[in-house]
Amino acid sequence: MTKLLLATRNAKKLGELRRIVAAEGLSGIEVIGLADVPSFPEAPETAPDFEGNAVAKARDAVAATGLAAIADDSGLAVDALNGMPGVLSARWSGRHGDDEANLDLVLGQLRDVPDERRGAQFVCAAALVLPSGEETVVRGEWRGTLIRERRGVNGFGYDPIFQPDGEGRTSAEMEPAEKDALSHRGLALRALLPALRDLG
């Protein structure tokens, strides 16, 4: 079994990658998370774009563990906010990881924005870095519209207000496997699979 480190402490992201790797039949790869390796100093996410943060996180993980590592940086790009919260999605309210405060803030900022200008996209940059130094960076995008109040309890982050194009539900009302098939993170992680096959 080749170990592949997903450089995240987010159990839901780890679960997503495990489902995707399993669904693709990559049976020679064991996906582990940061909780499974000795801790190492993690640099703050200060790059101005998703790709820069994803690559930096994956490089740090490879340097610290010697394992192949995947890292992602994801967020919501809101048209009426010129593409923000973007790389600041998880700390938009000024407090890192406070999903409820971040949701309340985006809903408040968009209160006067009419329905026809409420477009947005989830964006995920995913980076695979191998111990050899080889790097692959990919990007997945998922277009939709931001509704005016929360619906659904699945997912995390901005899922309760994101209604994907062509869908009547929010991404928080979709089952995990349905979301994986469509989502920005699913797209990006699947785009890394060809590079993963060489590993397994």
Place this chain on the structure above:
Amino acid sequence: MTKLLLATRNAKKLGELRRIVAAEGLSGIEVIGLADVPSFPEAPETAPDFEGNAVAKARDAVAATGLAAIADDSGLAVDALNGMPGVLSARWSGRHGDDEANLDLVLGQLRDVPDERRGAQFVCAAALVLPSGEETVVRGEWRGTLIRERRGVNGFGYDPIFQPDGEGRTSAEMEPAEKDALSHRGLALRALLPALRDLG
């Protein structure tokens, strides 16, 4: 005396325009505010840009009063926030006009943004609409850097964290007349003066 209506309830903006008109020696013009005319319904600011909001506000004021009217829409465009808060500057925290909450929020959002990427500009679009229907729209910009904590008590809005290029002080540490000479709103209002001379 020709009456010129400044379509704002903000006493500080009214004071700014009065100072500028007086400094330019336009003695035939009396600047009045919305408090001096019968109230009329004001449309919400829903345009995606400063110019659209300024013109809409000035048109509403002329239609309701028959007077020549100036309106402005101003805000802070932060580089690391892709030009936001922009038209949402006064309601960035989700609560309209809460300067302290807005300041705290921008400082929190920029906490991890390094010094070399903390550029920003104040932007003001000012519109003059005459009862004849003639419209003039101008724009003023003021470049600077956002510091990490408040300094100074003058001005309003984001002044306490905005340090203009070439200045060691924030715009909240400048005297009103100094600020008028340099600021986005001063630039825009002075750019309207040629059109005002025809009025006086």
